[in-house]
Amino acid sequence: MKQVANKDAILRINKDATWIEEADLSFEVNESDGYALEEALRIKEKVGGEVVVCSMGPQRAKSVIKDALARGADRAIHVLGDNVVHLSPFAGASVLAEAIREEQADLIMTGLQSDDYGYGQTGVILAEILGLPHATIVIEVEATGDQLRVKRELESGWYQWYTMPKPALLTIQSGISQIRYATLKGIMAAKKKEIKEVTPDAAIVSQPSQQRIEKLYLPQKSKQTQFLGGGDAKRGAVELAEKLHTEARVI
Helix, strand or coil: CCEEECCCCCCCECCCCCCECCCCCCEEECHHHHHHHHHHHHHHHHHCCCCEEEEEECHHHHHHHHHHHHHCCCEEEEEECHHHCCCCHHHHHHHHHHHHHHHCCCEEEEECCCCCCCCCCHHHHHHHHHCCCEEEEEEEEEEECCEEEEEEECHHHCEEEEEEECCEEEEECCCCCCCCCCCHHHHHHHCCCCEEEECCCHHHHCCCCCCCCCCCCCCCCCCCCCCCHHHCHHHHHHHHHHHHHHCCCCC
């Protein structure tokens, strides 16, 4: 579960124009990761087992972990480090793979993509590193026995049902279900749950990234007004239709 900047935060670009200023930002859990947690909790309620949350980041990421434990997760793994926040998808997936490999999980669920970078790559790369079958953009999960039946969202309103074996990895789409709130009982219980801290592999973190942001900027605002038809509505409509056809190419 990734910690990202709050959606209502006022974002300012840093002086190098490579990312946003994070010093004064408030943070929250990545939206689709929250839905992945909810789906994991629902599967646990149906078939048993335990839910283990893994989050990567500095000490402030503990708030994401504690919230997940309060909602019903059983324990957590915190990949602790200030140098893991802006890793590339491959490096991030490599660090996560080393952190969770020993768990031998039956099912790993990640969010479809992060609200900040939005690469949508970490989950599928993690599956490849761990040698697991995976399905993306999942909007429904049926977990029975040794198999999974998942519903995937495709383009143009199409869907796909797919049956796959376990263990497996799924990337979960936002809106798959209704997210529960942490109860007072859950918040109190979370204080006694285990949070295992692990250190990321320095060799992985220090590797040069194969992708980087060259420049981050806000789009320049501009306004251009044209008067069509010279006051004649009929002629204006004809000119507008012509521009929509030849310039905008929408008709």
